[in-house]
Amino acid sequence: MLKLTAISHDYGQGTVLADISLDLAPGRVLALTGPSGCGKSTLLHMAAGLVTPGAGHVSNTFRRTACVFQEPRLLPWRTARENIAFGLKALGVRGAERRSRSEALARRLGLEDALAKYPHQLSGGMRQRVALGRALAVEPDLLLLDEPFGALDAGRRAELQEMLLSLLRERGLAALLVTHDLAEAERLGDELVVLSGAPGRVLERRATQKRL
Amino acid sequence: MGGIRHGTAHGTGQGAARRTWQKLWPGAVGLLGFFALWQVGALTTDPIILPSPGATAKALVRLAADGRVAGAALATALHTLGGFGLAAAAGGLFGLAAGLSATVRRMLAPVVTIVQGVPQIAWIVLALLWFGPSSAATPIFTVAVGVLPVIFAAVVSGISTAERPLIEMARTYQTPKALLLTDIYLPHLISYLFPAVTAGLGIGWKVAVMAELMAGADRGVGAGLARARTNLEVADAFAWIAIIVVMMFGLEYLVLHPLRRWLEPWRAGEGEGGRRRAEADRD
Numbered sequence: 001m002l003k004l005t006a007i008s009h010d011y012g013q014g015t016v017l018a019d020i021s022l023d024l025a026p027g028r029v030l031a032l033t034g035p036s037g038c039g040k041s042t043l044l045h046m047a048a049g050l051v052t053p054g055a056g057h058v059s060n061t062f063r064r065t066a067c068v069f070q071e072p073r074l075l076p077w078r079t080a081r082e083n084i085a086f087g088l089k090a091l092g093v094r095g096a097e098r099r100s101r102s103e104a105l106a107r108r109l110g111l112e113d114a115l116a117k118y119p120h121q122l123s124g125g126m127r128q129r130v131a132l133g134r135a136l137a138v139e140p141d142l143l144l145l146d147e148p149f150g151a152l153d154a155g156r157r158a159e160l161q162e163m164l165l166s167l168l169r170e171r172g173l174a175a176l177l178v179t180h181d182l183a184e185a186e187r188l189g190d191e192l193v194v195l196s197g198a199p200g201r202v203l204e205r206r207a208t209q210k211r212l
Numbered sequence: 213m214g215g216i217r218h219g220t221a222h223g224t225g226q227g228a229a230r231r232t233w234q235k236l237w238p239g240a241v242g243l244l245g246f247f248a249l250w251q252v253g254a255l256t257t258d259p260i261i262l263p264s265p266g267a268t269a270k271a272l273v274r275l276a277a278d279g280r281v282a283g284a285a286l287a288t289a290l291h292t293l294g295g296f297g298l299a300a301a302a303g304g305l306f307g308l309a310a311g312l313s314a315t316v317r318r319m320l321a322p323v324v325t326i327v328q329g330v331p332q333i334a335w336i337v338l339a340l341l342w343f344g345p346s347s348a349a350t351p352i353f354t355v356a357v358g359v360l361p362v363i364f365a366a367v368v369s370g371i372s373t374a375e376r377p378l379i380e381m382a383r384t385y386q387t388p389k390a391l392l393l394t395d396i397y398l399p400h401l402i403s404y405l406f407p408a409v410t411a412g413l414g415i416g417w418k419v420a421v422m423a424e425l426m427a428g429a430d431r432g433v434g435a436g437l438a439r440a441r442t443n444l445e446v447a448d449a450f451a452w453i454a455i456i457v458v459m460m461f462g463l464e465y466l467v468l469h470p471l472r473r474w475l476e477p478w479r480a481g482e483g484e485g486g487r488r489r490a491e492a493d494r495d
Contacts, residue, residue, distance in 0.1 A: 048384050066384065073381040077399040077478045086395070090387040118478040138385065 001025055002047055002142060002176065007056035009042055015199035016042055017053075022193060022202075026062070026141060029168060029175045031189025031208065033182060039200035040178045044146050047176055062142035062174065066135035070147040072127040074119040080130045081106065081115040087138040105133045109163070125156035129163075136167065143168070143175040149184070161187060186210065263447040268454060271447035280436065285455060287431040291348060291420040295355025296413060303360045307367025317368065328361045332419055336426045346430060351423035358419040359412040363405075370404030371397070399476075406472055410464060417460050433459075 002024040009017040016039040024030045032040045045051040046058050048067050066087065074083045084102035085093075093101070106112055109129045119127055128148060135143060148164070149157045165188055168175055179185050185192050186208045194203045247265055254264035263271070275281050310317040335354050343349040374397050382392055424434025433456050440448035473480065 050380055050383065067381070069377070069381065071377065073377050075378065075395060075399070077403075077476065078395070079478075086382075087385040089395075090382070090385040090391055092388075120478075 001059075001061050002174070003057075003059045004043065004046065004053075005057045005059070007043065007046065007053045007058070009039065009046075009051075009054045018199040018201050020056075020195075020200065020202055024142070024174055024176055026174050027172045029177060029188060029190045031177045031179060031185035031192045032195065033179055033185045033192065034195030034200060034203075035197045036180060037198045038195040039198065040195055041146050043200075044144050044176060044178045048144050060142070062140070064138055064140040065142045065144060066138050066140035067144045068128075068131050068135050068146065068148045070150045072119065072131040074127055074130055074134075076119050079116050079118055080111060080122065080126075083119065083130050084111075084133040084137050086134055091138060102133065102137055105137055108167075109133050125152055125160060128152065128160065132160075132164070132167075136171075141173060143173050145175055145177045145179075147179055148177075150179070150181075157184075164188065260444075260446055263450055267447045268450040271445070271451040272454060275436070275448065275451055281455060284431065284433050284436050284452075285459060287348075287435075288351075288417070288420050288424065288433040288456070289459065291351035291424065291432060292355055292413065292416040294348070294352040295420065296359055296416045298352065298356040299359035299363050299412065299416075300409075302356070303363030304367055307364045308371065310364070311368045311371025317372075320364075324361055324364060327357065330357075332358055332422065333426070336423050339423065340427050345427040348431075350427050351420045351429065351432065351434075354423040355416045355419045359416050362408050362412045362415065366404050366408030367401070370401040373404075374400050402475055406468075406476070410468055413463060413468075414460065417456060421456055 002022075004020060004022045007017055007020045008015065016037075020039075020043065022030070022032075022043070032043065034040050042051060044067075046053050047060065048065065049058075049060075074080075075086065078086070081099070081102050084105060085098040088098045088101060103112075103115065106115055109132065111126065111129055111133065114122055114126055114130070119130070122130065128151075132148070145164075149160050152160065161184060167173070168188075175188075177185070177188055179188075187210060189208045190210060191205065192208045193205045195201065196203045250262075250265055254262050254267070259267060272281070306320060310320050332354065335357050336350070339350040339353045343353065378396055378400075379392070382396060387395075420432070421434040421437065423429075424432035425438045426434075428438060429435045433452050436452045436455075437449055440446070440452060
């Protein structure tokens, strides 16, 4: 369970988030949307433990959480295979196992021909797949997705949404998806939370069309 | 999806050769143009003022046959590399401290500014007074002082600019400190250091020759240049200049570039990344 309780936050230039409470149960996908500057990414960074809220409380009882950011954030000096395996390396998984696990995942993501390439040799869509692979490699039960397809064109975007949807289903993952694209929120989320402009407040919370 | 397979020209030997040729021909034309201009200039002026490329080559062969080139080149290389080594050690150490601590950085900033503000020629005079004209310490010290700020600046910015988004990403995986160092900080630092090493060595050669010449040293390319000046041997002077240029490029292309390819394999074909990416996006 991920629980954000009565979160308020201030970066020093006015309030970004005002009294927000959210919860996310295992296996559920919560899409978080709202105008830019409403603090939705800040909320996700709080869930990831990268930002400490000014007020309120974050509790995350998921076994393992992994993040995918808007930019792929790949290590330019490592191949796609090594990038996918980065989280496993951080966990202390041995080389041979890292290799076999990242290769299996790469096949699932359609990256088998890209394994030996460096990030600058890959297209934007491929790089974002590698980033997704890196997150899935550590076998999380919660995925935090911060506008993961925001930088891609419409075609790639639809392709990757489809792939993410089937991966979430087949692995029974919970996910918090931050997006400014309402169609994406409806398509991927079980539930939708709409935040207001700054300071961000919860305007509505409802089930998406995906479940209806 | 087909986006994985890139254009065919990249894979085949023929395509690779064509690409190499496309990359090399402008440089070859520039070089030929340079020599042509030199030759034309030599034909239209007195050889006392501008010896031809051929006369320079002849002087070079004569100096080499006399056994003066090898010793001088070795001496200048030792002066350059010795000074560079000192600068790298001190610049690396101070740079590391300044990169890690903002207080140390602020403390060293005015000192670096002062060292940088002193003209090279003034350092040569000081080195002459301190070490004497015949000591190898004179050019070595001058090179070290000249190169130090370059290395220092590169290490400081390499450490203090370590990419935040990557570090943030690593934090979400609870990455241990040792892995942060080997997989993020060091590769990042190396990418900052290489241009500084190249620039530092470039400065080093020039300063070494200048120090040898000004000090009236008895060894080194600068000493050879000084002798050519005294004897009004213009072709010899050109030959010595050619020697130092060849040494510089030799070091850069035979040592530094292969070293970089070995340390940073991921940079191979980086410049073509945009085009290949465009190809991949199209199909």
